[in-house]
Amino acid sequence: MCNSCSVLFVCLGNICRSPAGEGLLQHSIDTYKLQGTIKIDSAGTIGYHSGKPADHRMRNAALNRGIPLLSLSRKITVEDLHSFNLIIAMDRENLADIQRMAPHPTAKLNLLSDFLGDDWPSDVPDPYYGGDDGFEYVLDMIEAACPSIIDSISSLNDPDQ
Numbered sequence: 001m002c003n004s005c006s007v008l009f010v011c012l013g014n015i016c017r018s019p020a021g022e023g024l025l026q027h028s029i030d031t032y033k034l035q036g037t038i039k040i041d042s043a044g045t046i047g048y049h050s051g052k053p054a055d056h057r058m059r060n061a062a063l064n065r066g067i068p069l070l071s072l073s074r075k076i077t078v079e080d081l082h083s084f085n086l087i088i089a090m091d092r093e094n095l096a097d098i099q100r101m102a103p104h105p106t107a108k109l110n111l112l113s114d115f116l117g118d119d120w121p122s123d124v125p126d127p128y129y130g131g132d133d134g135f136e137y138v139l140d141m142i143e144a145a146c147p148s149i150i151d152s153i154s155s156l157n158d159p160d161q
């Protein structure tokens, strides 16, 4: 098990999908009382919402599942690509934007859908302009991916060793 690993979720605005990723993975890790220190954070590829809490619709949907989302939006930095062990992009556009920031990141880059079976879509759909069901779908998709993300964290190289 990686004892001091770090995971960064990334979406466009860092107010809907990636805060949900951060909150749900933290909840899974707390629930299973995993050993070691795993740092979990989230960021957006745009800084438009910097400093703002997650969208109230996303916070309400997560809270209905017993999970508070406490993050404040921030824009991803080049340093993140070298300081986090694993970066999980919510959709292919987010991934392409991240890849353009640094040609040789030390972080492992994945799509959230890499942790899901083929019956899920490649992209976590952006819920921002849609109805409540879009927020529920984002949570369903992230919840389904968490076990496989935790397996993957377990097999990451420990940066302290």
Ligand code: 4NP
Binding pocket: 011, 012, 013, 014, 015, 016, 017, 018, 048, 126, 127, 128
């Ligand atoms: P997110 O959703 O990328 O999941 O945080 C969005 C939030 C804000 C905007 C777009 C998507 N926006 O255009 O402001």
